[in-house]
Amino acid sequence: MEVKTSLLDNMIGVGDMVLLEPLSEDSFIENLRKRFDHNEIYTYIGSVVISMNPYRSLPIFTPEKVEEYRNRNFYELSPHIYALADEAYRSLRDQDKDQCILITGESGAGKTEASKLVMSYVAAVCGKGQEVNKVKEQLLQSNPVLEAFGNAKTVRNDNSSRFGKYMDIEFDFKGDPLGGVISNYLLEKSRVVKQPRGERNFHIFYQLLSGASDDTLKKLKLDRDYSKYNYLSLDSAVVNGLDDAANFRTVKNAMQIVGFMEDEVQSVLELVAAVLKLGDIEFKPESRCNGSDESRIKDKNDLKEMCELLGIEQSVLERAFSYRTVEARLEKVSTTLNVAQAYYARDALAKNLYSRLFSWLVTRINESIKAQTKARHKVMGVLDIYGFEIFEDRDNSFEQFIINYCNEKLQQIFIELTLREEQEEYVREGIEWTNIEYFNNAIICDLIENHQNGILAMLDEECLRPGTVTDETFLDKLNTICAEHQHFESRLSKNSKFLTDHSLPHNCFRIQHYAGKVLYRVEGFVDKNNDLLYRDLSQAMYKANHSLIKQLFPEGNPGKVNLKRPPTAGFQFRASVGTLMKNLQTKNPNYIRCIKPNDKKASHIFTDSLVCHQVRYLGLMENVRVRRAGYAFRQAYEPCLERYKMLCKRTWPHWRGPAREGVEVLMADLPVPAEEFSFGRSKIFIRNPRTLFFLEERRRQCLQDLATLIQKIYRGWKCRSHFLLLKKSQIVVAAWYRRYAQEKKYQKIKSATTVVQSYTRGWQARKLLRELKYQKRCEEAVTTISAFWHGTQARRELRTLKEEARRKHAVAVIWAYWQGLKVRREYRKFFRANAGKKIYDFTIQRIMQKYFLGLKSTMPSMSPIDKSWPARPYRFLDGVHRELPRIFHLWRCKKYRSQFTEEKKAVYEEKLEASEIFKDKKALYPSSVSQPFKGDYLEISTNPKYQKLNSAVDEKVLLADVVNKINRANGKGTARIFLLTKKSVVLADQKTGQVKASVPLPDLASVSVSTQSDGFFALRLKEGSASAVKGDFLLSSEHLIEIITKLHRTGATAADSKQLNVDISDEFLVQFKHDKVCVKFIQGAPKNGNSVSCKRKNNRLLEVSVPTTA
């Protein structure tokens, strides 16, 4: 079941200002503030929606919200713009009433946003389908296009619409959108040429420069740099949160969706570029002979580019900027323009170009979005237009005057329609019409628009009048004609009443609008109203070779010269306002009044004074008063009865009769005076909000009582149900218990019976058992007795058999013993003597035999150096085991020696002798052991080279080798052949073989060598011998060991006396001629390889450095 709710539920403040009690400006604003603080930005005045700009996104525009408000009654939910949109859409669809939604408010109050919200709501709830969606999309996409060309950043709003917009959306009978028509009002074209401080020109200029591709800009002869263009304000060119480049893409896309052709878009951009170029054309004065100044274009480059862009002949435009032609009936008069006039003409052209382009855009969009069928359709109009505008700090001028006039008209239509609606409703409901007192602003409208003496009419008159016309003459005219009007004030009119008012300057007039007094400065009124574009310029434009420009300036067509002046701005506006009002009057109005809470575009700030100001000039208090003039509140009988039926016993809880009677009964039952309400045909009308609040309060109390009653009944019902449940349970429990008790008793009896039965049966059974047992025992006794008898017999027999066997065994044993005794007695004499010794010897023999036979197979090899010997098997063989290896080794050596020849024997003897001389005494020795002693290294007897030398030596050569003879002066060696014979040592030249020295062996006293690994040796001669004259020899040889050994042997045999001495020591003396030199061997580092070096250190010391051997 759908829950019926009401606007009156959970209200913050009051949701409908009509219900405000007491009604005053303060309470009004307080209510707005309270709701604003709770994020309730919407409040009603009857069916009017007041919208506060939240300046931040609130989560109340979601698709869920759309669903919530869809198809609900206006007062059913809390105030929302969707409620108004839904109401308008439904009454359009279901009741066939054309609708208009009038959105007013000052700049930045959220009008445009509100109009978009309404449109998006309608788009969301109306029909769907491919065709319908395309129409919707086109209607919605017209917004970005118009916003780009018609919106600008102002001090109050970064996206302020600088034109009034009225859009008719057309629907078919089902409520599906078919198309639309847009009308635009009063574009603020002065912005094109000049912008107030902190504001910008229209968005499109900035969008084009920052968003267009380089290529496009080149085609349009534009530069991306804003500062190049006089018409662009630079200080606020960049706006926070506004991405011009992205928006440019959006606009181009939107134009495409709306249906603009490629070349149309290009033409439009060309015009925008032309306006920018126009601003850069500058003039300079040039004196003429008649003394007047004539203007000339300073730099023709911009002009040239602009002309190229628009396809205008440069000279034509140049002339149009220099001359002005006035055509009278028959004659044409050309006058030159001075610099100021030229600038005026230039700006007028720019303004006209842009505003006409804008109007063309609107027409073009209309062409695209217009409904395709001729079928009758319903219309919903959305009006987004400036609200009342009063500048306290700036001068209010012609524009504000026009805007305020428009608002004055809207207020009038509001009053008219509200009252008419009210009246119609009263008639419909059959309620007597009581006169309503309210302020009717028709008189102000008349002051402005009266055809004879209205301000606009007089302004037109002044503009058309020949002779000098200035703003002052216009003010004079007003002073004469309107002085008496009660809503008009000026310095003069006051003076005439002998009142002085210093707040009213001389060049101003003041109008008391319905929303307050506004002071207008007359300056510029005439000019702006004239909105003059010199004919020369429009003709020049017409000549352009550019289809769009041509269209925009039809009056330039020389074929259709119209000498009549074009209609003035004021006239045009009055006419279009008139059409608009007519249009609106045929429709059912829905109002949205937008208010901005602060001047800072900030959320959460509520500035009382600012809101109060807007409340005043939007005439909201007036709205409330008009709404409350008759009856403040009305409600259809059904919902009324539904809501308040609990206030009367007769209507509660159900009223069976018609709702109206129910309400009548209800109201009669309540202490409310009869004049406070009236009964219409379908609704009850309540005069005063107090009464409604009284009803609401009573309802609240009643709801509490009802809640108590419901609680009471519910509790009673709950307790009774509980009791009944308990009772039912008790019966069930009792039944179950009884059953249980009976069952128990039965079981007891049953078991007793069984016991008795069992006893009887037991007794019978035992009796039987006893008899059976007796029988069985008798049988067993017989068996036992016979068994015992058999047993006794068997045992008796066994005993006799066993006795017999024992006797036989005893006989055999005794026999054996007897035989043994006999044998031992016989053989005792053969045993005992010598048996032990024999056995021992035999055993030893056997062991020895085994040992020697074993040795035969484990004997070591015949090599004298093999030291192995098999292991000893018994300890007692210790001695043998020591002696046997020795014997074996001696025998093995003898065998080895017996193989030697005589020469080999001599060689081994020599080696043995070398060992005796050098072993463990000289480091060189070990390396010589393995070298065989060759003796004749030079093959002296066979080599022909040594034939002479061989023949010189008569003895057999024992050793021939090359040695080094050490020079006693410097220690260097000289090669010499060294020969040893049985009798002498010979030293000969190595090359020539000439004998250098021959020393008989007996002359040698001793030989000295070192302990180290060198080959040095000194032959020391016996003092006094013949050879000793030259001194000792210090030689070195690679075969030192062999030489010394052989020398030792031969010396011994030759001398037949004592052996030749071999001294082994690292320091020895050598006799050189007359002096003795000490030869000293030291261990040196192996510097030059492993060679031994010998150095003469001083007269007495020769140092031989021997490298250490590893």
Ligand SMILES: Nc1ncnc2c1ncn2[C@@H]1O[C@H](COP(=O)(O)OP(=O)(O)O)[C@@H](O)[C@H]1O
């Ligand atoms: N309902 C809203 N929710 C959020 N922000 C809003 C709303 N209405 C207005 N605004 C903000 O205020 C700015 C001005 O609104 P706009 O509709 O352009 O003002 P107006 O058309 O009255 O000059 C918007 O750009 C937006 O930032």
Ligand SMILES: [Mg+2]
């Ligand atoms: Mg706007």
